[in-house]
Each structure stands twice: as C-alpha cells, then as structure tokens.
Amino acid sequence: MVPKKKIDEILDGYDPSKLTIATLCSHSSLQIFHGARKMGFKTLGLVTKNNQKIYDAFPLAKPDRFISYSDYDDMEERAGELLDENVVLIPHGSFVEYMGAKKFEDFAVPSYGNRAVLNWESDRDKQRSWITSAGAPMPRLITDAREIKEPVMVKYHGAKGGRGFFIAKDYPDFKMGIDNSQPYTIQEYCLGTRYYLHFFYDPLKTDGYRIKQGGSLELLSIDRRDESNIDEMYKLGSIEDAKRHGLYPSFVVTGNTPVVIRESLLPKAFEMAENIVNRSYELFGGMWGPFCLETVVNDKLEFRIFEISTRIVAGTNPFINGSPYAEMIYPGMSTGARMAMEIRDAVQVGKLKTLIS
Amino acid sequence: MVPKKKIDEILDGYDPSKLTIATLCSHSSLQIFHGARKMGFKTLGLVTKNNQKIYDAFPLAKPDRFISYSDYDDMEERAGELLDENVVLIPHGSFVEYMGAKKFEDFAVPSYGNRAVLNWESDRDKQRSWITSAGAPMPRLITDAREIKEPVMVKYHGAKGGRGFFIAKDYPDFKMGIDNSQPYTIQEYCLGTRYYLHFFYDPLKTDGYRIKQGGSLELLSIDRRDESNIDEMYKLGSIEDAKRHGLYPSFVVTGNTPVVIRESLLPKAFEMAENIVNRSYELFGGMWGPFCLETVVNDKLEFRIFEISTRIVAGTNPFINGSPYAEMIYPGMSTGARMAMEIRDAVQVGKLKTLIS
Amino acid sequence: MVPKKKIDEILDGYDPSKLTIATLCSHSSLQIFHGARKMGFKTLGLVTKNNQKIYDAFPLAKPDRFISYSDYDDMEERAGELLDENVVLIPHGSFVEYMGAKKFEDFAVPSYGNRAVLNWESDRDKQRSWITSAGAPMPRLITDAREIKEPVMVKYHGAKGGRGFFIAKDYPDFKMGIDNSQPYTIQEYCLGTRYYLHFFYDPLKTDGYRIKQGGSLELLSIDRRDESNIDEMYKLGSIEDAKRHGLYPSFVVTGNTPVVIRESLLPKAFEMAENIVNRSYELFGGMWGPFCLETVVNDKLEFRIFEISTRIVAGTNPFINGSPYAEMIYPGMSTGARMAMEIRDAVQVGKLKTLIS
The missing domain is CATH 3.30.470.20 (ATP-grasp fold, B domain)
Structure with missing residues (x-):
C-alpha cells in the first residue's frame, strides 16, 4: 500500500485551488463527474476502452478531458501525468475490480477514502x-455442508457481480449443484x-x-x-421447472x-x-x-x-x-456531488x- | 369521541398565527415535519421510544422540539402541554395503531381530519x-369456506401490516392452512x-x-x-416448494x-x-x-x-x-407538505x- | 399517406408564432400538454370519450381547450378545425392504435415525426x-413449431398491450396452449x-x-x-400450479x-x-x-x-x-417537454x- 506519508507529500505539492476529480469511465462515473462539475471541480476521465463517446450524450456529466490507457499497467506507469493535474481519484467498484485491489493499493495517486479498507x-x-x-x-456461515438444514446461498470465491452464486434448498440440492473444484462459502439464505x-x-x-x-x-x-436472470425466471414456471429446461438462475446485476x-x-x-x-x-x-x-x-x-x-x-x-x-x-x-x-x-x-x- | 364542540373551544383559545404541527415519531413523520417546516410551521415530535436521534440525520425534517412519553396513557394525561403549544396533530397509520383507535378518538387535542372516520x-x-x-x-367476500372455488386471501381479524394473511388456492388448501381458533375473513384473491x-x-x-x-x-x-417474505420467495422455487422446507409466505410491508x-x-x-x-x-x-x-x-x-x-x-x-x-x-x-x-x-x-x- | 408536399403547404399557411400542440386525451397526454405549456405553446385536447374532467385534476397539464369528437371518422372530417388553430399533432401509442395506423397516415394535419415510420x-x-x-x-424467430427446443414467446398477430401472448416451455407446452385459428409468431423467449x-x-x-x-x-x-396478471402470479405458487386452478398468465401493461x-x-x-x-x-x-x-x-x-x-x-x-x-x-x-x-x-x-x- 502506498504509505500515507508519500500521499501527503504529493498533496503538499498540489495547488488546492486547482484540484481535478478523476475516475475510471464506468460504473458511476457519470454521476461522479456530474457531481464534481456541480461543485466547481475540473474533471478527468480515465479510459481503458474506447468508450468516451457516451459522455457526449450527457454534457453536464462529461469530463473536461480524458486520458486513454492501453491497460492498467500503462495507467500505473503514467501516474505522474495525474499528479501534474492535481488529481484526486474517486474509486468506485469497477475501478478497484478492474485495476485489481492490490494494484490499486499501490497506485501512488491521491485517492479519496482510506485505501486500507480494501483489504478488509x-x-x-x-x-x-x-x-x-x-x-x-450477518447471515450465518455454514462450515460443513452436511449441516445444511435450511435454504442456503453458495458463493464461489471470487464470484463477481452475481455470477457463481447459487441457492440450495437442502443438502441433496447442494450436492447436485456444487462444483467441488472451486472454493466456496455457504451462508444461511435469508429470505x-x-x-x-x-x-x-x-x-x-x-x-x-x-x-x-x-x-x-x-x-x-x-x-x-x-x-438477470433470476428476476423474471418465475415467468417460466417454478425455478425447478426452469432447471428441467436447462435454465439455471443467475444473479448478475x-x-x-x-x-x-x-x-x-x-x-x-x-x-x-x-x-x-x-x-x-x-x-x-x-x-x-x-x-x-x-x-x-x-x-x-x-x-x-x-x-x-x-x-x-x-x-x-x-x-x-x-x-x-x-x-x-x-x-x-447525489452521492457523487456529496463526495x-x-x-x-x-x-x-x-x-x-x-x-x- | 371528543365532541367537535370541545375541539372548537380549544381552537378558539389558540393563537392561529402560532400553530405547531405535531405527530408521533414514526411511519411518515419525517415527511410530515419536513412539509410543515416548508410551510412555515413550528413542529413538535411526540416520542414514546428513545428514537429522537434519527432526526439529527435529516435536519430539514427535524422537529423544533420533542416531548417524551413513558406510554400512551402518559401522552393522554399530558394533553394540556400540547394545547399550550397550539398543537394540531397529524395522525398517521402508526399513530392510530399504537395509541389505539379508541384512545385516539378520545384524545382531546385538535387533530387534522375527521375522527369519525376511524370507526368506519x-x-x-x-x-x-x-x-x-x-x-x-371490492374483492368478493366468501362467507362459507366450503364455497371456495378459486384462490382466496384469508385475513385473521386484527392482523397488522401483513402478518396473519394467507393465500389458499382451493378448499383443501384452506383447510390445511386455517387456524380455527382465530376469527378470520375470506376474500376472493384478486390477481x-x-x-x-x-x-x-x-x-x-x-x-x-x-x-x-x-x-x-x-x-x-x-x-x-x-x-417480506413473499416478494423474494419465488427464488427458492415455487411457494409449494418453500412450504416443504418450512417457509411460509408472509406479507409484512x-x-x-x-x-x-x-x-x-x-x-x-x-x-x-x-x-x-x-x-x-x-x-x-x-x-x-x-x-x-x-x-x-x-x-x-x-x-x-x-x-x-x-x-x-x-x-x-x-x-x-x-x-x-x-x-x-x-x-x-409531498403529501406532508400538502397537509x-x-x-x-x-x-x-x-x-x-x-x-x- | 398524406403527401409531404401537402403538409408543407399547410405549414406555409400557419402562423409559426401561434402554433398549438394537440394530442388525443390518453396514454401520455398529461405529459405532452404539461411539456408543451412549459415551452410556451397553446394546447388542445382531442377527446372521443367524455373524459375531459381528469385534466382539471392536473392544472399544469390541462389543455387550453378541448374538441370533442363522436368517433375517428368525425375527427378526420373535421381536420379543418385543427388547421385553423395552427395545430401540430403529437402522436402517441394510443392515438395511432385507436385511430388506426392507416387512418392516421392519411389524416391531413401536420404531425410531429415521420408518418412513414408507421408502416415499418x-x-x-x-x-x-x-x-x-x-x-x-432480436430474439430468434422460430418458423416451425416442431423446432421449439427451448422456452418461446408466442404472439398472436394483432395482439395489443400484452393480451394474446403466451410462454411455452417446450413443444408439448406449445401444442397445449396454441389456438391454431389465429395467425401467430413464435420467438425465442429471452430470459x-x-x-x-x-x-x-x-x-x-x-x-x-x-x-x-x-x-x-x-x-x-x-x-x-x-x-397484469403475470407479475404477481407467483404468489399463487408456480405458474403451472396457477394453470391447474384455471388462471393463465397475461401480460397487460x-x-x-x-x-x-x-x-x-x-x-x-x-x-x-x-x-x-x-x-x-x-x-x-x-x-x-x-x-x-x-x-x-x-x-x-x-x-x-x-x-x-x-x-x-x-x-x-x-x-x-x-x-x-x-x-x-x-x-x-420530460420527453413531453423535450418534443x-x-x-x-x-x-x-x-x-x-x-x-x-
């Protein structure tokens, strides 16, 4: 993790009247730019895919400029460009996920919030x-699958955005569904x-x-x-029924x-x-x-x-x-403006x- | 019920330029206080549990002051304090439910709306x-359970906030589910x-x-x-299926x-x-x-x-x-401001x- | 279809500083009138049923005046009255549906948008x-019902507002549900x-x-x-279950x-x-x-x-x-104001x- 002392030294070099709010162009970036503009900040969009055009559609949320990166290594190497702009990064879920929590922890650009939270x-x-x-x-953790006596939610480690979750109603259901080659956690399913x-x-x-x-x-x-697809699955009959037709519930937001x-x-x-x-x-x-x-x-x-x-x-x-x-x-x-x-x-x-x- | 004449006498003693809008601190009280402040009224929160702190979080909806009561008898006995403040009560669902409709009818403090509606x-x-x-x-009422020929909603008398309701699809389903020790009403289930x-x-x-x-x-x-829990129950399969796992639908808002x-x-x-x-x-x-x-x-x-x-x-x-x-x-x-x-x-x-x- | 040349001639006769925005009183007419008023236009409500009163309830969306018609033939015959008011029609889904796409295409009153789109x-x-x-x-089209190998949506031609749709999970399900006396389309059901x-x-x-x-x-x-009724059907158990009680899913918005x-x-x-x-x-x-x-x-x-x-x-x-x-x-x-x-x-x-x- 970047030492706080180093970040403070960088901030000492910033012109506090000329801060730029920057974030990765995805997730809640429209809201972040919109809020930053409202509060009078310059804004900067960090782009890894060629997706700047969408910001033209929302002029009040369009960052003042963009920087394009070939990948997150490129972003890391070019941190200096951000410091030149007095950048404060606003991290969001996709920013941390795509860059990787480890890499984000070490990214030597002042970032809103406490980096130490990432680890926790x-x-x-x-x-x-x-x-x-x-x-x-919290929902109760079940460490031994044989103790499943009520519906549970099974989450494979590293499952992202609702992929790799499944609900098992009892132990047989769990045994049918589980892929033992991946590590997983079993939690009480809270209805x-x-x-x-x-x-x-x-x-x-x-x-x-x-x-x-x-x-x-x-x-x-x-x-x-x-x-998707759990929300409308019931239209096909019960979930059991859908499974018989080869359709399994997923939980992608x-x-x-x-x-x-x-x-x-x-x-x-x-x-x-x-x-x-x-x-x-x-x-x-x-x-x-x-x-x-x-x-x-x-x-x-x-x-x-x-x-x-x-x-x-x-x-x-x-x-x-x-x-x-x-x-x-x-x-x-908005939350973006509040930050x-x-x-x-x-x-x-x-x-x-x-x-x- | 407090005679209208008595309420009118109280109002005659009020300074109409110094009315205070008061309500019980629950349900829609944030909205009521927020609306009353917008329209220029003083506001007063009536508290029976120690829950004033939440209003600090919403400063534009925080009442000017609170009165704490040990219970609703205490509130009734201390009605005079409210009259001293030129209080107009705004009743809401929880106010009437917690105080009890009978007690509310007799509570000699000017109240917005017609008390006589409570009985109806x-x-x-x-x-x-x-x-x-x-x-x-309205949904058709079914007076003889043996005449259930289509899905029905069964409501136990006094059921509050969706507890004590159940849906029966036919007569056998009704017989399985019914608790005959409680009085109930059977209505056509309107899909x-x-x-x-x-x-x-x-x-x-x-x-x-x-x-x-x-x-x-x-x-x-x-x-x-x-x-809760009916809205997400389908995720466990059909409701029949959930019942087999000991989970019964409830309708708590x-x-x-x-x-x-x-x-x-x-x-x-x-x-x-x-x-x-x-x-x-x-x-x-x-x-x-x-x-x-x-x-x-x-x-x-x-x-x-x-x-x-x-x-x-x-x-x-x-x-x-x-x-x-x-x-x-x-x-x-808002409705609060409209009142x-x-x-x-x-x-x-x-x-x-x-x-x- | 009214030739564009004819519409242009009508527009040449309009006083562009005195345009009136008109639409049929239904669907999104409140929004259309509200938006038109905001932008400074006079507004006119076209009425075929006796339903003007509802606009009194929303004064900022109430058209300046109404014209009542006995039916759409009457509306067509009296097109001249609209031209006298420098009317620009805003078509919406119900306007076109109720008047009939063919009749609307030929209705010689300037209309916002391209009439030629109707046919497509x-x-x-x-x-x-x-x-x-x-x-x-788009969802895949299935031309031969015997090739149904996954859930499909069946739409009878001319089905309006979600009536006359059904979901079939497989070929037997399709055969059970289909009414062969009506023309229909089979599409992949996209979950x-x-x-x-x-x-x-x-x-x-x-x-x-x-x-x-x-x-x-x-x-x-x-x-x-x-x-209605698909959204809350799961409360009766699975859809299969509901069907056994004579309740079939419908998709009416x-x-x-x-x-x-x-x-x-x-x-x-x-x-x-x-x-x-x-x-x-x-x-x-x-x-x-x-x-x-x-x-x-x-x-x-x-x-x-x-x-x-x-x-x-x-x-x-x-x-x-x-x-x-x-x-x-x-x-x-709003979209109404944007137009x-x-x-x-x-x-x-x-x-x-x-x-x-």
Whole structure:
C-alpha cells in the first residue's frame, strides 16, 4: 500500500485551488463527474476502452478531458501525468475490480477514502469479522455442508457481480449443484426484501447525526437491484421447472430501482452503520465517504447484512437528480456531488489530507 | 369521541398565527415535519421510544422540539402541554395503531381530519359497507369456506401490516392452512398488479377536480409495496416448494417503490375516489385530507379496492422530493407538505375549524 | 399517406408564432400538454370519450381547450378545425392504435415525426427486417413449431398491450396452449431483465452525441413495465400450479416504474439506437423525436430488442418531474417537454418543416 506519508507529500505539492476529480469511465462515473462539475471541480476521465463517446450524450456529466490507457499497467506507469493535474481519484467498484485491489493499493495517486479498507472488504473472512465484531447481524456461515438444514446461498470465491452464486434448498440440492473444484462459502439464505442502504460518513461534519468517532453519518438513498436472470425466471414456471429446461438462475446485476424503507427501520439501520464505522477506526484507521450496507429485511423486520461496499455503489445512480432522503439534508444532492462537496469543504478548512490516502 | 364542540373551544383559545404541527415519531413523520417546516410551521415530535436521534440525520425534517412519553396513557394525561403549544396533530397509520383507535378518538387535542372516520375504517364490515355502497368494487367476500372455488386471501381479524394473511388456492388448501381458533375473513384473491393511490381531498379548494361534495380532489402519487417474505420467495422455487422446507409466505410491508399507472385508468380511479368521499359525508360527516385507495388492477384493466387508509400512508415517503403527479399540480409537493399547506391556507381564510376534529 | 408536399403547404399557411400542440386525451397526454405549456405553446385536447374532467385534476397539464369528437371518422372530417388553430399533432401509442395506423397516415394535419415510420413499425416482419438489418440483436424467430427446443414467446398477430401472448416451455407446452385459428409468431423467449430505453433523436442538434445521420442522440429515461396478471402470479405458487386452478398468465401493461441500467451497458445501447436511426433514413426517410427500444438484458449482459416504439411511450410518464439521465442533459426535462422544445427551437431557426410530416 502506498504509505500515507508519500500521499501527503504529493498533496503538499498540489495547488488546492486547482484540484481535478478523476475516475475510471464506468460504473458511476457519470454521476461522479456530474457531481464534481456541480461543485466547481475540473474533471478527468480515465479510459481503458474506447468508450468516451457516451459522455457526449450527457454534457453536464462529461469530463473536461480524458486520458486513454492501453491497460492498467500503462495507467500505473503514467501516474505522474495525474499528479501534474492535481488529481484526486474517486474509486468506485469497477475501478478497484478492474485495476485489481492490490494494484490499486499501490497506485501512488491521491485517492479519496482510506485505501486500507480494501483489504478488509475484499477478504470475505476479514469483512465478516469486521461487521460481526461491530455487533451487526450477518447471515450465518455454514462450515460443513452436511449441516445444511435450511435454504442456503453458495458463493464461489471470487464470484463477481452475481455470477457463481447459487441457492440450495437442502443438502441433496447442494450436492447436485456444487462444483467441488472451486472454493466456496455457504451462508444461511435469508429470505426477505433486499435493501441497499447508501450511507455517507463525513469525519469533518460537526452537526447532524454525530457518532462516537467524531464525525456525522448520513443516509442519502436506498435502491434495490435488478438481477438477470433470476428476476423474471418465475415467468417460466417454478425455478425447478426452469432447471428441467436447462435454465439455471443467475444473479448478475443489470440495473437499479429506487425504494424507501419503513421509517421505523431507520434507527436500526443507522445504529448498524455507526457501529461499523466506529469499528473501522479501531481495526484499520477508518472508513469515510460513501459506503453501502447490502441488507435483507425479514418478516420479523430484522436486518441481515450480507455484504458491505466501502465506496460509491452503482445503486446510487437512480438518484443523480436527488432522492427522498437527500431532500431532507441537501435537496437534489447525489452521492457523487456529496463526495465533491466534502472535498471542496475540506480544502476550504485546510483538511484535505484527512480525506485522502 | 371528543365532541367537535370541545375541539372548537380549544381552537378558539389558540393563537392561529402560532400553530405547531405535531405527530408521533414514526411511519411518515419525517415527511410530515419536513412539509410543515416548508410551510412555515413550528413542529413538535411526540416520542414514546428513545428514537429522537434519527432526526439529527435529516435536519430539514427535524422537529423544533420533542416531548417524551413513558406510554400512551402518559401522552393522554399530558394533553394540556400540547394545547399550550397550539398543537394540531397529524395522525398517521402508526399513530392510530399504537395509541389505539379508541384512545385516539378520545384524545382531546385538535387533530387534522375527521375522527369519525376511524370507526368506519377500523371495522372491516363497516369499511366494506362504505366502499361498496359508494359503488366501488371490492374483492368478493366468501362467507362459507366450503364455497371456495378459486384462490382466496384469508385475513385473521386484527392482523397488522401483513402478518396473519394467507393465500389458499382451493378448499383443501384452506383447510390445511386455517387456524380455527382465530376469527378470520375470506376474500376472493384478486390477481393483478397492486397500486396504492394517494389521493387528497381539499374541502376548501374551489378549482381543480371539483366533486359533488363541494371541494376538490387531487392525486399526489402512487406506490407499490415491498412485502417480506413473499416478494423474494419465488427464488427458492415455487411457494409449494418453500412450504416443504418450512417457509411460509408472509406479507409484512418493509418498503415502498414509486410507480405510475396507465393514464387511461385515471378517470376510473378518480370516479371511485369521488364516490367514496361523497359517501363519507353521507355516512359520518366526511373524510378530507390524504387517503389511500389500496387497489389491484386485473388484466381486464378493472380496479378492485381491497382496503382504504383514511390518512397519510407510508407509501407517500418515496415522494418527499416530488412525484410525477404532484409535478402537474404543485411541483415538488409531498403529501406532508400538502397537509401543512391546507392548514396554512385555512388559517388565512379563517376556516381552520372545518379541517380539525 | 398524406403527401409531404401537402403538409408543407399547410405549414406555409400557419402562423409559426401561434402554433398549438394537440394530442388525443390518453396514454401520455398529461405529459405532452404539461411539456408543451412549459415551452410556451397553446394546447388542445382531442377527446372521443367524455373524459375531459381528469385534466382539471392536473392544472399544469390541462389543455387550453378541448374538441370533442363522436368517433375517428368525425375527427378526420373535421381536420379543418385543427388547421385553423395552427395545430401540430403529437402522436402517441394510443392515438395511432385507436385511430388506426392507416387512418392516421392519411389524416391531413401536420404531425410531429415521420408518418412513414408507421408502416415499418406496425408490420412485424418489416420491423424485424429494419432492426436486424441495422445490426441490432432480436430474439430468434422460430418458423416451425416442431423446432421449439427451448422456452418461446408466442404472439398472436394483432395482439395489443400484452393480451394474446403466451410462454411455452417446450413443444408439448406449445401444442397445449396454441389456438391454431389465429395467425401467430413464435420467438425465442429471452430470459433476463426488461428495460424500456427512452431515446430521443434530434436531427437539428449539432452538439452532444452526434450520429452519422447528422443530428444528435439522447437517452432521457428508462422504465420497466408492470404487467397484469403475470407479475404477481407467483404468489399463487408456480405458474403451472396457477394453470391447474384455471388462471393463465397475461401480460397487460398496467403501469411503469423507474429504473437505471448498469453504466457499462450504455455504450452498447447507444450504438444500437444509432444504427437503428441511421438505417431508418436509408429505408424510409428517417425516424426522429422520441423512440423506445424495448429490450431484455440476459445474464451475459447482452441486449435483445424485442420491439421498437417509434414515438413517445407511456413508460416516460414516471419522469414528468425529471429523470437521472435527463438531469445530465436538461435538468427536469420530460420527453413531453423535450418534443415541445424541439418544435420551439425549429420554429426559431425556420426549420419546422423538417420535423413535421
């Protein structure tokens, strides 16, 4: 991981009045550029495929310029060009996934958020230990498949974006479905409704929902995910039926829809989020900015967290023009704009370094 | 029920330029406080659990102050404190449910809307008689279980928030599922898409969609409900299959999503709403303010009303930042703000008493 | 089809500073009137049923006046009244369907968009040839039912709004379900998530996402459709199960919900849309204004287009108050307002004729 000291030295060389917000052109980049422009920043799109043209279609989200790379090695080697532009990177899920968490950790360009979180997010065991030691409930882990007595979700390690998941209703079902050549994890299948809660932790904010760690916690929006092909599979009859026709369920995220949750669930949601943030400071120096608790709510109105994303998620994209929750904090604010606002405000009080690693 | 005369005497003692909007801190209270603040009112949160902190997270929806109660008896005994603040209560579903309809009817604090509606809403037979005598279609009631010849919805009396409902496909299915120790109702199961239509009846408005009763009817938004665990149960195979694994469907509302309906359904929807409002004046002195027709639309594009809510529903929460329907009446208006606007306007023309009971 | 020359002569007689936007009162007319008013146009509602009252409920979307017709013959005969008002018609799905495509083609009133597109949209074979010759992927057509080896969608010709569709999982299933007395088409059933992409092609725009044809392409919003009764059928068990109780799936659109797609799908979506627009100019003189690609995204993140709508779709109605995509082009803009803006701008540069046929 790039030492924080090195990043701070780079920031010392930056002209804080001329920062450029940069990100990889994918995932939530339209929202990130749109928000950065709103807050008065110059913007820079990092391109590895020839896909700049799409930004012409959304002029208020088009970065001021692009840099094209042949691959991520090329990007790494040409880090100096970004430093010349006073770049602050905004990482998003695809940025980290495509570059590789290891390479991203070592990429010597100032990056919004805490790089140390990557290690705790990408390792499923560490993630579980973080969340559960914060007192937040996760689906139960099943270590011996023969103990499957209820429906379970099986996840192959390294499965991305919902590929390589399957649901087994019992042990025979598991045995039929499992590919033993790959490592996997078995979790209790938590039946309920899925909510992706888009929180934002601002370590510099001194009003609002204050937490033990010192800053303030916000909830900016909530989405549900569309998954192909599971979402419409029932139209073919039951899933068992579909399997007999050679169609197996998959869970590839293709889109996002807006949602709000029962107001009485909010205190519980904030409590979980607060504990997870507080715990992050104890474990690895903290998590700030946007993060997403990926939850399911069962019919007893209890949350289970099946995953955490420690940066902006694509589920915030339905809210580029505001959300019912943001309306009660900063009307019309997206998560992309919120990050830019935090960077802008930190610059004004001379605290940019606390947000960057 | 508190006599209207007593409420009017209390209102005579109020300073109408210093009204305070108050509600119970749950359900749609964020929206109610947010709307009341927008319209320039002081706001007061009534708290029975220690859950004030959540309002810090949404500063534009945070009430000016809170009053904490040990329970609803305490709230009732301390009604005088509310009168000192010139309080107008906004009831919502949870307020009435938690306090109890009977206790709420007798709570001697001016309350927005007509208290007499409670009795017609909480008694299923009276509700059915009101709706059907207004000419609006409801699912058929089945009085003898042996006559179940098609799928039915069985509701135990007093079932709240979707607990204690079940679907039976035929008579054997019903016999398997029924718990005879509890009283229940059997209704035709209406297959289709569910729409929760958020109407608003303003008895003082003299333009817009005028109805026989004299005022004007609005449609502010429409939602669909997320229900745990029925919504994602199909992922385990068919429901029959899930039952074999000990998982039974439940219908607990956990969230709400925005939706619009076919434009050609709107005239029918308004006609039903108008007839139900007109009939409410004949039966019990009227229903005004927000109400929700909970409907299903079948594949012949016919509505069935399976329930009415006679006050603000949580399904309006996705629209705190406006809705496609509100945009064509009052851009950016939520149901919470609409109520506050009506109270503000009634004060200006000296007609507050007509809205309060 | 009315010759373009005749339409141009009519336009020569119009006072371009006094145009009136008119449409049939249904489908997306509220949005069309709302948008036209926003852009400063006079508006006129064409009514065949006695349904004007609904517009009172939405004053910002109420047309300045109405004309009532006994039927579409009456409308045709009284075309002169529209010309007296300098009317530009905005066609929508129901307008064309109710009037009949043939009659609409011959209706001698200036109409936004290219009438010639109707012929290529309403004939399924021509539509398929247009889309596929543009290089865009469609579900595979199965010409011999005995070759059904995977789930298929069967569509009876002339089936409207989702009636007369059925899904067959295999050949025996097909044989059981088919009504051989009606002509039908068999298509591969594409399993995935459905997205209705609301594009807008502006032939006069010289910045933004430029295409070969010369103008510029926009994506204004995306919706998913609610369909009765298929959407909630799974609650009765599997579809097979429902059939045993005499309930058969139907696909009647009753409403629309907002959605966004994975950002990485956008370049592909624009590429398809561009090719389809370019091809329309080669085949029949072009398609401009709003059009909708009705797609499914499978779990390999590939699009299939199962239909194109060549004018405003009702799926844009959730976005009367803006959309996350419009926010990055024209904040708060609906498709209805976008059409009016294009007409207004064309008038200003003396190019109205290029938009009208």
